[in-house]
Amino acid sequence: MDQHSKFIHSNFLLENKFAEELYHNFACKMPIIDYHNHLPPNEISENKIFDNITQIWISEDHYKWRAMRTLGIDEKYITGSASDQEKFQKWAGTVPYTMRNPLYHWTHMELDRYFGISDLLSSENADRIYTEIAEKLDTEAFSVQNLLTKMNVESLCTTDDPTDSLEHHQKLAKSEFKTKVSMAFRPDKAIFIGSDSYNDYLTKLAQASEINIDSYNSLCDALRNRVAYFHANGCRLCDHGFEHMYAEAFTEAEVKAIFKKKHEGLHLSKEEVLKFQSAILIFLSELYHEFGWVQQFHLGALRNNNSRMLDHLGPDTGWDSIGDFQQASSLSKFLNSMDSNNKLTKTIIYNNNPTDNNMMAAMIGNFNDGSIKGKVQFGSGWWFMDQKEGMIDQMNALSNIGLLSCFIGMLTDSRSFLSFPRHEYFRRILCNLLGKDIQNGELPNDMKWIGKLVQDICYNNAKEYFDF
Incomplete structure (x- = not known):
């Protein structure tokens, strides 16, 4: 699939060449x-290795729960007695209705970054994606520590x-x-x-x-x-x-x-x-x-x-x-x-x-x-x-x-x-904010300096601030 035919493509949220350069050359690898x-x-x-996507993705996420309740989904399929696959099916069916809520972006970034799934999640592909992710989760590569790495x-x-x-x-x-x-x-x-x-x-x-x-x-x-x-x-x-x-x-x-x-x-x-x-x-x-x-x-x-x-x-x-x-x-x-x-x-x-x-x-x-x-x-x-x-x-x-x-x-x-793709989300938003200022002439086209500021905000400032 061509990168730009995907919803979450390489320049997602980056609206001009300056934003793209700031993100790809300075932010993304920090x-x-x-x-x-x-x-x-x-x-x-x-x-820990999770059995399925519901356990790692839905069972503790009250952002998702609120969206499902708003759509009229019974609590049985949110925090109740329904099976993990049934809960995932209900969440998948909710996702198309979350457009313009950050959940829509987060959902598809997380599916892509962790599991390489670029499909738009819906009730139609829920069972296939549930099975595909279950097979991946059942391996050491998707243990908690490896997910963080x-x-x-x-x-x-x-x-x-x-x-x-x-x-x-x-x-x-x-x-x-x-x-x-x-x-x-x-x-x-x-x-x-x-x-x-x-x-x-x-x-x-x-x-x-x-x-x-x-x-x-x-x-x-x-x-x-x-x-x-x-x-x-x-x-x-x-x-x-x-x-x-x-x-x-x-x-x-x-x-x-x-x-x-x-x-x-x-x-x-x-x-x-x-x-x-x-x-x-x-x-x-x-x-x-x-x-x-x-x-x-x-x-x-x-x-x-x-x-x-x-x-x-x-x-x-x-x-x-x-x-x-x-x-x-x-x-x-x-x-x-x-x-x-x-x-x-x-x-x-x-x-x-x-x-x-x-x-x-x-x-x-x-x-x-x-x-x-x-x-x-x-x-x-x-x-x-x-x-x-x-x-x-x-x-x-x-x-x-x-x-x-x-x-x-x-x-x-x-x-x-x-x-953790929320860090990427933030970095893209930051780079786009600064990139638009450069394009508008409100900041100079000084990529070396502004790129340094981006890296400081994404990583260096926190590294200096905290004593871990």
């Missing part, structure tokens, strides 16, 4: 540093709870697998004191840290213990997912009393919850600075909107949305409180609401103090912004108000081992 994802480390260490993944960073033993990371560190697999410390369950399961979580944290948690001070001791343990196992990042930053004024006496109330099973007011969350966040961020970590904040998601389906399926099953929280004031207060004490570590802020793009791009400039290149980063388009327009909007805001040249680029934020 290794991948995927510094934030939700891949299961046990499946990497075990070098195939995509030129130099390093990746999973997301792990403080109570995790990190046994799978330890196994990987001793293995011959060339991709560096690190982790990010995700202690949100220790922060969200308003949760009904908070005290149960502290029991698990106490067991992991071997510290009896019966006070605010002992909670801090336990968290320090786990930060040190993660650090000893190669961790250099943390990650948080908040509706907005916590920056309430508090006193030590207040925070200790709030913990005591929760420990005794008493109800906390909204003000008490925010004070506690602010205090523990400040404590943790000071720890991150002490250990030289990068801190990541994913802001703005409104989670678990559909209570009926949450009760039925649980969290992280496709019922979350964009929130419209006020971000600027609390984010400024938090960053300023850390900076004022010279304890602001390298920080990445991700935004889930496009109306906040310019504010976020402006905010990071307030705390880039010249000590580190791109110390405070406006993270790439996240979740609902993880699509062509969202990426362009984020890069345009960063270009207009900050320095795109210092940007650390793309990540998958995915639970799927087939998501």
Whole structure:
């Protein structure tokens, strides 16, 4: 088949010769540093081989689930009792209806890049493609580690709870697998004191840290213990997912009393919850600075909107949305409180609401103090912004108000081992953005310099920024 007769052809998304040159000569062969994802480390260490395409591609992907539900497909064929082949058939039948959703692009890029399948997926070819991929998956060449190697993944960073033993990371560190697999410390369950399961979580944290948690001070001791343990196992990042930053004024006496109330099973007011969350966040961020970590904040998601389906399926099953929280004031207060004490570590802020793009791009400039290149980063388009327009909007805001040249680029934020072509998607969009500027005379035709900037954004900046 001729390259340009394929839907995903060699110049896909590249609209002129400058974009083509930037992508093919500078971007496409750069290794991948995927510094934030939700891949299961046990499946990497075990070098898992999946039985079929549904297991590796559909079973954890709530992007696909939302599209199928919108089309009127019964939950039986999404998360329910239907066979894996039946679920794939329903997804294949959904794909033609996803045009103009990023799922349409991602689907066909992933089929082509991993399996060499250039057909447009539909219900008509679903059974044939399911069988063809099953035959390929049943070989060592398509094991998890080989899939990562195939995509030129130099390093990746999973997301792990403080109570995790990190046994799978330890196994990987001793293995011959060339991709560096690190982790990010995700202690949100220790922060969200308003949760009904908070005290149960502290029991698990106490067991992991071997510290009896019966006070605010002992909670801090336990968290320090786990930060040190993660650090000893190669961790250099943390990650948080908040509706907005916590920056309430508090006193030590207040925070200790709030913990005591929760420990005794008493109800906390909204003000008490925010004070506690602010205090523990400040404590943790000071720890991150002490250990030289990068801190990541994913802001703005409104989670678990559909209570009926949450009760039925649980969290992280496709019922979350964009929130419209006020971000600027609390984010400024938090960053300023850390900076004022010279304890602001390298920080990445991700935004889930496009109306906040310019504010976020402006905010990071307030705390880039010249000590580190791109110390405070406006993270790439996240979740609902993880699509062509969202990426362009984020890069345009960063270009207009900050320095795109210092940007650390793309990540998958995915639970799927087939998501790494999203780096290619981002790189093509980046090169096309710059290529159009060259064609329009808004940038000079200096391929050597602009090509360097492309390589920096795709790989070099992240390589310099992170200590893996």
